Amino acid sequence: LSKRATFPFDSLTVDPGSDAPMTRQLYGLLRSFILQGRLSVGDRLPATRALSQQLKVGRNTVVAAYGQLLAEGYVTARSGGGTWVALAAARVPVCGVNPSVAQPALSRRGALIASRPQPPKTPGKINLQPGYPEAATFPFSTWARLLAHNAQRRGEDLLSYHDYSGHPRLREVIATYLGVARGVHCEPEQVIVVTGAQAALDLVSRIILDEGDCVWLEDPGYLGARGALLGGGARLAALRVERGGWLINDRLLPPPRVIYVTPSCQWPLGISMRIEERLQLIGVAERYNAWIVEDDYDGEYRFRGPPVPAMHGFDSTNRVIYIGTFGKTLFSSLRVGFLVVPRALSAPFGRAVSVTGQFAPLILQLTLADFIRQGYFAMHLKRMRRLYARRQKLFLELCDRHLARWMSVAENDAGMQLLGRFVWPFDDQKVAAAALKRGVDVQPISINFYQYPPEHGLLLGFAGLDERETIAAVAGLEATFRDLESTTNHFRLAP
């Protein structure tokens, strides 16, 4: 009885006007009293009838709240009646996190994966980072209309995921597109739709690669691929690429299990692989029974002449896995990419994405299928090809006029970025850092090298910038170079 007298009735009020059900309010209050120590182990709770009268609520409300506390173990009930605060409740930590407690570590491979981030762009700066398409003129109203239309499909389509490999409609549209535009001839069943090219890289790094397997990776080569492959435990062998082409010599490199290449528009050099090199590479892959991963990230953007057909079309031996993305042709945050895999791998890849969760949202798949089928994609590509060609021209002119003293930028038949090579021996990472302070976000080339001595220069993503931004970007770079010149040798490379 003395216990009942100390029960903090005064603080216990429920609000009938609140959105929260009375039971929930009461349960929450009693639980917090227990956790805060206002009710201690062994304290008896008021009888349900008494409490219901006190609070002017139905007795069932009190019974339900007690029942919940009982179910969770905060209180115990005795057969003779009565409800007591349980022993276990006392052991619940009262306040938040204790920062002094040691925390388990990341796994070794977790630390490795987390050490290889994709370079993010810096918000609020002029974005001259490579890989970002034009955004302002994307037909978002059309996209929005198609999205809204697909969001209201109430049928089988949208509401569940019965085929993890991708929606049949999108797979078919992609297969058709690839045949026409990229020389990739495949059945819709060979297309696996995933959440972007990076997910595709991560997936192949696990599905066709075991820890310690050798991968030939272009040097210089795409950072995102390097991260995914290293994250998958690959042992990398540098496949040297120079302005003149790919140096394919299997006597210089360990036998590969996978060969990763960007033949349409090499990252970051921008060259395209000649037919002899393609055949030679397929020959090497055949000899070692290796896979070829063809990352066709930029294949659509060729300004002079028709697009170069993908390597996939040359392969009669079922060993090319093709990776494509819509993040560069539509908009970066779309997160839809795809793989084309040999027929025998279609089912295993579909099962694998069901485990890795890398299959793409159906609503985006359906919207994209409509966007392509209704001709908007082709129209957009055509407009972008023209726009990027114009933008490249303007960018080159400005670079030539304002930056030639420090950096030579060569024109390119393809792609959304250009390579600027330093005339002086600057350290490109320091230049990029200085440019960022001048408001221009740009990628140093050297980070794309990993075994061979890096070239220094900038990878200049001109495609996403309108005229005003282009002028501002070049002005920012000019100011950066002038700063460097006027200061000490701080930015010079060590000899």
Added chain:
Amino acid sequence: LSKRATFPFDSLTVDPGSDAPMTRQLYGLLRSFILQGRLSVGDRLPATRALSQQLKVGRNTVVAAYGQLLAEGYVTARSGGGTWVALAAARVPVCGVNPSVAQPALSRRGALIASRPQPPKTPGKINLQPGYPEAATFPFSTWARLLAHNAQRRGEDLLSYHDYSGHPRLREVIATYLGVARGVHCEPEQVIVVTGAQAALDLVSRIILDEGDCVWLEDPGYLGARGALLGGGARLAALRVERGGWLINDRLLPPPRVIYVTPSCQWPLGISMRIEERLQLIGVAERYNAWIVEDDYDGEYRFRGPPVPAMHGFDSTNRVIYIGTFGKTLFSSLRVGFLVVPRALSAPFGRAVSVTGQFAPLILQLTLADFIRQGYFAMHLKRMRRLYARRQKLFLELCDRHLARWMSVAENDAGMQLLGRFVWPFDDQKVAAAALKRGVDVQPISINFYQYPPEHGLLLGFAGLDERETIAAVAGLEATFRDLESTTNHFRLAP
């Protein structure tokens, strides 16, 4: 000259009315002639002037097409003039894939990952598979409106991905929601937005786990988690769960690096973890410096009493990683889930998703943030709680009336599925196969067991079925059981 006479001029026509530029048409035709062998190595192409007259196209068109063939190595040009089919071209395989050629294999872990698919639902059947929410009454018109609105944001927001961990607005909304609804108190920075709960599982299986590390996984336990953990190379130790609770005894199991649990609504048993068990588990994790992964897949659906707060709120030692999803509360194909990680892990996880490509599409993130902030999510949850409570009641009544002879289905306070235990010793996989033939797609419980002897029964996802479908589903099961009774002992378990 004899060569020129045999040049297949007749088949070479371009269509000025076509969408494809003339250069592209001509290039494509010549390339196909070469690949088909109609032009052979050493054959000379017509002079550009002659061909342009023949085809009635500008000479520049022909020059550009030849240039492209030259660039790709199909033809060579001699300094004295003239263009010949190159040697390399002859080596391009003429037709498609040669099926007799050996293909490299999947990696060992690839084969493992692909051997653990998430069970898909079968289209065209009544979907009694667990985990599918109500779909017909989801406010898709609101969703569509918000999607369309967000698709037209032209600002920084939509067009690029500068923070791989998730859009700040959604992270904040999720953090607030979790505090109020799930007892999970965290900063927005601790929320990592990913493409669904399966991606979250796959991610933690790599980031906090190395190959060969021991994971305590509930037995019976969630198949999707088992697949992701095995795919990550985990050595599993069965944490036994029975109707009475979790058998937490660290002397019976090897020291864990990770403990995976579903404490709010255990999969598949549907029980919730008592406070003593939660504290005991945290104690074990502390002793071995192990992580706890709390998969709160169904925490929102509790029909009687308030939701049980997540285990995350009990942890003062920074070792609980919380996984949530919107695929069960909104719709399955949404593909947005999240993790709540300790503060120190926020940056590494953000970097890791940039490598694995498991970050979610911004357009869906922004739409979801609006949907939650504008109150639609809470409203939908409230409606679904009522709806599912009603549906569970109806489903139980029908099971009791029609199926009690073969299967007992117990009511549950929470969740979107119920456990049906066989009264007779049926083999549940055979029953599920027979039910599918009767038009009902349902999951056998036994597949959720992996070390302990499996129980046999059905996991019945009642939540997504309206009254008509519920009646049809129970009728289909009744017919299935009657078939079994009338046939031999075919479906009986071996004694």
